[in-house]
Amino acid sequence: MAEILKHVKWQDIVDILVISFVVYRLLLLLYGTRAMQLVKGLLVIGLLSALARLLELSTISWFMGQILGIMVIAVPIVFQPELRKVLEELGRGNIWKRHKVQKRAESIADEISKALIYMKSQRIGALLVLQRETGLKDFWRTAVILDAAISQELLISLFWINNPLHDGAVILDQSRIIAAGCYLPLTENSELSRWIGTRHRAGLGVTEVSDSISLIVSEERGEVSLAINGHLSRNLKDDQVHKLLVHYFSDEDTSQQSFLDTLREEIKSLGAKEV
Known part of the structure; x- marks a missing residue:
């Protein structure tokens, strides 16, 4: 751990903090919408895919990868109204007010x-x-x-x-x-x-x-x-x-x-x- 920390720069810490803050605010905007259920589903699929790779379960890993690929295409189509609303609220500054x-x-x-x-x-x-x-x-x-x-x-x-x-x-x-x-x-x-x-x-x-x-x-x-x-x-x-x-x-x-x-x-x- 000490060896890893030696290679961490202050820019890396800023990157992590900024991305974490943006993700947190986006999740607040999605809270209470249908899209939030989708986010939970994607997290479950991602965890299963990572676990399959860790255990070297090649068939399951391939299957999960295919599902994630399909989701990347399907999500913008199925949840277009929710995504549009998130972008509109982001433009109005509501991302700061929702919480x-x-x-x-x-x-x-x-x-x-x-x-x-x-x-x-x-x-x-x-x-x-x-x-x-x-x-x-x-x-x-x-x-x-x-x-x-x-x-x-x-x-x-x-x-x-x-x-x-x-x-x-x-x-x-x-x-x-x-x-x-x-x-x-x-x-x-x-x-x-x-x-x-x-x-x-x-x-x-x-x-x-x-x-x-x-x-x-x-x-x-x-x-x-x-x-x-x-x-x-x-x-x-x-x-x-x-x-x-x-x-x-x-x-x-x-x-x-x-x-x-x-x-x-x-x-x-x-x-x-x-x-």
């Missing part, structure tokens, strides 16, 4: 997730509405305007049983708690089970007239449900709720359709019951 946006999204998601976990454990009913492109001013302008930072303690206190605002909904956007004590339209879906209560019907109803997302805590069952685009999914797991919130708070530049697709994939992958 901050992700950290902020995870921090807010943590606050809301902890509040939901506490409320369902204590059987405190709650209804959170996440505003998106369609404004919900018709529902919050007659409520109690808060314009407050999102925090676990504030959310819990708003739905505390003796709080006069606990029966209404709390409306949030991607940065603040807009208002509390909001009253929402009930769903017109006549096929719902009669055991679905008023809070769930209100959470579902607002998603039928807007592109908003509702998170409902059931005081009877101690579970969290999700309403989106007129569909209700019950008994979400804690890690699922957290992932959905991170997607919401970090997804400002994503189209509505891709965002809905992401939510549906998360629901299916973690086995929430859809009503």
Whole structure:
């Protein structure tokens, strides 16, 4: 090792640091996209190829080399939209901002997730509405305007049983708690089970007239449900709720359709019951 270090120049160290930093920033841009799964697959293939060469397994080594050759041609074609987006964000300078946006999204998601976990454990009913492109001013302008930072303690206190605002909904956007004590339209879906209560019907109803997302805590069952685009999914797991919130708070530049697709994939992958 000492002999190798003698031949290392300061330029070599700078080269390694710069390349490592660039790769790290590119991976941050790819995080949360389909292309990230591709990167993981390429790493696995590369490791298997290196292991095959180390063990002198010539057939496996040749086969892995052929796969990597095909991938070099196929990747730019299959993942053209993702690669174009990475280059566009690189040109705008978003490569430096993505990490901050992700950290902020995870921090807010943590606050809301902890509040939901506490409320369902204590059987405190709650209804959170996440505003998106369609404004919900018709529902919050007659409520109690808060314009407050999102925090676990504030959310819990708003739905505390003796709080006069606990029966209404709390409306949030991607940065603040807009208002509390909001009253929402009930769903017109006549096929719902009669055991679905008023809070769930209100959470579902607002998603039928807007592109908003509702998170409902059931005081009877101690579970969290999700309403989106007129569909209700019950008994979400804690890690699922957290992932959905991170997607919401970090997804400002994503189209509505891709965002809905992401939510549906998360629901299916973690086995929430859809009503």
